[in-house]
Amino acid sequence: MSDQSIRAPQTVTRTARARGLNEEAYLQVTDLQVQFPTADGMVKAVQGLSYSLPLGRTLAIVGESGSGKSVSSMAVMGLHDAKTARISGSIKVGGREIVGLSEKDLENYRGKDSAMIFQDPQSSLHPYFTIGDQITEAYRTHNKVSRSKAKARAIEMLDRVGIPNPRRRIDNYPHEFSGGMRQRAMIAMALVNDPKLLIADEPTTALDVTVQAQILDLIADLQRDFGSAVVFITHDLGVVAEIADDILVMYAGNAIEHGPVDKILGQPLHPYSWGLLESIPALAGEPQPLHPIPGTPPSLLAVPSGCAFHPRCEFRDRVPGDLCTTLKPDLIPRTADPGRTSRCHLKDPDQIFRSEILPRLP
Amino acid sequence: MTTTANGRSAEGGIRRVEGAPLLQLDDLAMHFRTSGDGLLARGTKWVQAVDGVNLTVNAGETLGLVGESGCGKSTTARLITRLLEPTRGKIKYQGHDIAHLSERKLRPYRREIQLIFQDPYSSLNPRHTVGAIVGTALRTHELVDKKGELPRVQELLEMVGLNPEHYNRYPHEFSGGQRQRIGIARALATQPKIIVADEPVSALDVSIQAQVMNLLENLRKELGIAFVFIAHDLGVVRHFCDRVAVMYLGRVVEEAPRDALYEKPQHPYTQALLSAVPDIAVVRGVPPKTRIRLVGDVPSPVDPPSGCRFRTRCWKAEDICAEIDPPLDEKAPAQKVACHFAEPPAESIVAEVPA
Numbered sequence: 001m002s003d004q005s006i007r008a009p010q011t012v013t014r015t016a017r018a019r020g021l022n023e024e025a026y027l028q029v030t031d032l033q034v035q036f037p038t039a040d041g042m043v044k045a046v047q048g049l050s051y052s053l054p055l056g057r058t059l060a061i062v063g064e065s066g067s068g069k070s071v072s073s074m075a076v077m078g079l080h081d082a083k084t085a086r087i088s089g090s091i092k093v094g095g096r097e098i099v100g101l102s103e104k105d106l107e108n109y110r111g112k113d114s115a116m117i118f119q120d121p122q123s124s125l126h127p128y129f130t131i132g133d134q135i136t137e138a139y140r141t142h143n144k145v146s147r148s149k150a151k152a153r154a155i156e157m158l159d160r161v162g163i164p165n166p167r168r169r170i171d172n173y174p175h176e177f178s179g180g181m182r183q184r185a186m187i188a189m190a191l192v193n194d195p196k197l198l199i200a201d202e203p204t205t206a207l208d209v210t211v212q213a214q215i216l217d218l219i220a221d222l223q224r225d226f227g228s229a230v231v232f233i234t235h236d237l238g239v240v241a242e243i244a245d246d247i248l249v250m251y252a253g254n255a256i257e258h259g260p261v262d263k264i265l266g267q268p269l270h271p272y273s274w275g276l277l278e279s280i281p282a283l284a285g286e287p288q289p290l291h292p293i294p295g296t297p298p299s300l301l302a303v304p305s306g307c308a309f310h311p312r313c314e315f316r317d318r319v320p321g322d323l324c325t326t327l328k329p330d331l332i333p334r335t336a337d338p339g340r341t342s343r344c345h346l347k348d349p350d351q352i353f354r355s356e357i358l359p360r361l362p
Numbered sequence: 363m364t365t366t367a368n369g370r371s372a373e374g375g376i377r378r379v380e381g382a383p384l385l386q387l388d389d390l391a392m393h394f395r396t397s398g399d400g401l402l403a404r405g406t407k408w409v410q411a412v413d414g415v416n417l418t419v420n421a422g423e424t425l426g427l428v429g430e431s432g433c434g435k436s437t438t439a440r441l442i443t444r445l446l447e448p449t450r451g452k453i454k455y456q457g458h459d460i461a462h463l464s465e466r467k468l469r470p471y472r473r474e475i476q477l478i479f480q481d482p483y484s485s486l487n488p489r490h491t492v493g494a495i496v497g498t499a500l501r502t503h504e505l506v507d508k509k510g511e512l513p514r515v516q517e518l519l520e521m522v523g524l525n526p527e528h529y530n531r532y533p534h535e536f537s538g539g540q541r542q543r544i545g546i547a548r549a550l551a552t553q554p555k556i557i558v559a560d561e562p563v564s565a566l567d568v569s570i571q572a573q574v575m576n577l578l579e580n581l582r583k584e585l586g587i588a589f590v591f592i593a594h595d596l597g598v599v600r601h602f603c604d605r606v607a608v609m610y611l612g613r614v615v616e617e618a619p620r621d622a623l624y625e626k627p628q629h630p631y632t633q634a635l636l637s638a639v640p641d642i643a644v645v646r647g648v649p650p651k652t653r654i655r656l657v658g659d660v661p662s663p664v665d666p667p668s669g670c671r672f673r674t675r676c677w678k679a680e681d682i683c684a685e686i687d688p689p690l691d692e693k694a695p696a697q698k699v700a701c702h703f704a705e706p707p708a709e710s711i712v713a714e715v716p717a
Contacts, residue, residue: 064567065538164658178659179431208430209594210656213638217655235568238640265645279572281601283624283639283712289579290601292572296537 025052025092026229027076027197032089032099034071034080043300045071047253048089050331053246055196058223058230060244060261062237062276066297067250069233073199075099076231077116078106093197112142114197115190119205121182125174131158131185132170139192157188161218180211184218191222198223199231204239216243237280241265246339249273252298252308255331259340269334269342269349271315274357291360307345315352319345375555376474379457384588385419385442385475385556390451390461391612392437396664407664411437413612414451416690419556424582424589426603426620428596428635432660433609435592439560442590443477444468455556473503476549480561482541486533492519492544493529499551518547523577539570543577550581556588563598575601596639600624608632611671612663614690618697626706628699630654631672636711654711670701678703 034046046068053059061069074080076091078098091098093113101109118124126134135154136147143150151170158166161184174182183203190198200219204212220243223230232243240247240261247264249257249272257270268274275293282288295312298304304311310324323345331343335350346352393408412434419425427435440446442453444460453461460471479485486495496515500506506514516526522543524536533541542562549557562578563571579602582589593599599606600620607617608631616629627633637654656675661667667674673683682702690700 064569180659209596210430210634210638211659213640213653213655216640236640237568238642241642241645242640262645265642276568277642279568280642281575281597282643283597283600283636283641284643284710287601290572290576292576293569294573296539296570297567 024054026055026094027053027231028090028092029072029076030090030092032072032075032091033087034068034075035086036084037086038301041301044253044303045300046075047303049250049253049255051248051255051258053197053229053231055229056223056227057245058220058232058243060232060234060240060247061250062234062240062247063250064235064297066252066300068253069250070201072250073116073201073231073233076197077114077199078110079116108142111138111190111195112193113195114199115193115195117183117186117190117198117200117203119202121179121186121206122174124186125182127174130171130173131177135170135185135189135192138189142193153192154188157192158185161185161188161191161222162214163188179207180214183207183211183215187215187218187222191226194226195228197229197231199233201233202235203232205234205236212239219243237265237276249276252303253300254308254343256309256344257340257342258331259337263337263340267350267353269340269346269353270309270344271313271346271349272309274353275312277361278357288360307343315346318352319347376456376458376470382454382457383418384421384423384456385417385590386452386454387415387417387438387442388452388454390415390438390441390453391449392434392441392446393449410612410663410666412441412448413666415609415612415614417607417614417617419588419590421555422586422588423605424591424603426599426606427590427592427609428594428599428606429609430594430635430660432611432663434612434663435609436560438609439477439558439590439592442558443475444471445477469503473552474555476552476554476557478542478545478549478557478559478562481565482538482545483533483565485545486541488533491530491532492524492536495533495544496529496547496551499548503552505552514551518551519544521550521581522547523573537570539566539574542566542574546574546577546581550585553585554587556590558590558592560592561594562591564593564595571598578602596624596636608635611660611666613671613700614698615672615700616698617690618694618699622694622697624712625710626694626697627711628693628697628704628706629672629701630676630678630703633707633711639712641712672701 030050032046032049036043036045049072063069075087078101080087087099089099132151132154135157136150139150139153155166155170158170163169163181163184177185204215207215216239234240244261246259247261248255251272257264257268257273268277278291281290293312298308306325306327307329310316316324329343329345331341333340334342390412391414392412393410396407396409415438427438429435441448448461451461452459455471455475460468493515496518497511500511500514515529519526519529524540524543536544563574566574591599591602603620605619606623607614610631616627616632627636634654634656658675661674669685669687670683673679688700688702690698693699693704
């Protein structure tokens with residue numbers, strides 16, 4: 001039978017952290033462009049992305065498939081193949097430039113200063129090696145220690161991420177773990193070298209909702225203990241509301257809205273963000289008809305001119321002239337709120353949200 | 363058409379047995395065999411994927427089926443559509459038990475019970491045009507003559523919001539959301555009375571998901587089709603369903619009308635499930651809800667716990683839970699719960715929306 005005790009339900013509440021005074025950026029991305037040449041033309045996956053993230057904070061990057069959220073984060077990890085991807089701009093992690101690093105330097109950087117948790121722990125763990133082998137390998141790559149010391153460290157990490165009986169489980173193969181446990185093991189592997197930057201790419205999407213809740217708690221706990229900067233990639237706005245301090249909404253390779261999570265989700269200023277909120281069915285209240293965004297995301301081979309969202313935007317006629325189709329709006333502050341920006345030509349998005357969108361939200 | 367042995371009426375539909383609901387599952391069970399480890403595969407084990415499910419769906423009604431991976435919801439979908447033959451129990455469609463019918467005798471029933479799959483990529487044959495995919499359903503059931511096939515296909519494509527001129531395109535020329543629409547058009551082709559939708563929107567992006575949900579909603583209202591709607595997203599199920607059944611380890615643990623289930627869930631597992639859903643309302647000033655965190659994982663369906671199957675993870679469990687399997691009893695009007703200690707939560711689990 002299970003070797004876990006049954007605990008009484010816990011009460012956890014999480015409130016957004018206030019911005020500290022020490023806001024020095026640990027991760028600084030400036031004008032990042034990622035392009036992939038293909039037979040059909042240039043795929044512009046990320047176009048001029050800039051953001052910064054200090055230690056101890058969590059940034060959620062939100063967007064649909066093809067929005068560039070994973071591609072930009074893989075660039076931060078230095079995971080793109082220099083032969084197939086064209087990367088320009090700057091990515092600074094702890095003051096060190098990542099773009100243009102040699103493969104040897106990247107090997108030293110990956111897993112030590114920054115680490116990544118992937119969506120699918122089934123395919124990210126090697127089926128042929130035990131969990132322990134894989135975690136100790138990650139540790140010994142960056143630390144010159146004996147096997148037994150590395151094993152002790154791996155057991156410590158497995159214990160820390162809540163795997164029961166880690167001394168015994170360390171010799172298990174990935175297939176002997178459940179989905180939630182595999183995700184825990186992968187988190188243990190990512191954190192074994194105390195990285196200051198953790199990138200989590202849809203870490204809970206493949207998990208069931210009760211397991212997802214456990215993993216979200218775990219990531220939040222670990223961040224509190226380790227004080228690392230976390231980039232959390234997801235498409236689930238509910239998860240964002242629970243875990244993030246800041247949010248960056250991406251669409252067709254561009255950041256379209258950026259700021260503190262309570263502001264962006266509570267009072268978004270971009271029509272795309274409005275569309276996302278209106279697409280989510282609520283858990284309480286009388287079910288309202290959903291107002292989905294019409295159309296489909298554009299192909300990255302031919303991103304629309306002007307504002308990339310204009311073909312699907314229902315508010316285009318509120319902007320005078322053909323501004324939306326000809327001029328790409330800048331990502332700039334639109335209201336007096338500190339630290340938030342959006343990329344839209346609308347003059348009074350605040351007003352439109354309050355009078356037209358908010359009443360429709362569940 | 364003439365009346366056949368399996369109760370097919372002159373109109374081509376299945377004749378309903380007086381007073382019978384559209385669909386009734388009676389002590390339905392599906393056990394899969396796994397080969398044992400030892401010599402001569404001794405110690406053969408059985409995975410009890412579905413074990414004693416009772417459910418009823420009335421004409422035009424939508425029943426939601428929720429639960430986590432391995433709870434048996436997809437197996438139930440495959441049993442209802444008779445892609446699997448059950449180990450035990452009855453599947454009654456309009457009063458006729460179809461649990462063990464032969465493929466030939468099943469055909470008229472297949473026309474009335476259709477399935478929409480989760481993955482719009484693997485559920486469409488990449489070498490067939492959309493016209494062929496949707497048209498096959500029409501041809502198989504001899505619903506139109508050769509001349510009428512194309513107009514009917516185009517009509518169906520239009521119904522699901524696709525361009526009717528695209529009938530000669532292949533699935534790869536469509537996006538994920540459009541492919542799911544093709545799957546829906548194929549299901550609608552035979553004019554079914556009930557559609558089993560197995561996670562029909564889970565593979566889609568948020569904005570596309572809402573489009574497909576609106577489409578399903580409109581079709582349901584216009585055509586009066588009953589749905590068994592399977593999803594793990596509790597918000598999606600709430601939006602779409604009249605009644606919801608929660609499954610855990612092959613059993614239904616709670617079944618109730620939508621509002622009762624979301625507002626006054628009585629089974630501890632339902633409460634834990636609802637409380638685990640991340641809620642966006644928090645940022646709009648709604649106070650964070652009380653959380654129930656389950657510990658550990660779902661036990662193996664090969665060797666489920668004795669008595670109540672949820673007891674190994676339940677904070678209310680006592681000795682009786684290991685000894686006596688709680689029956690699915692009515693604890694409130696129309697609300698059935700399988701728990702010895704069923705009671706509504708002290709305070710609402712889903713965040714209240716301020717008026």
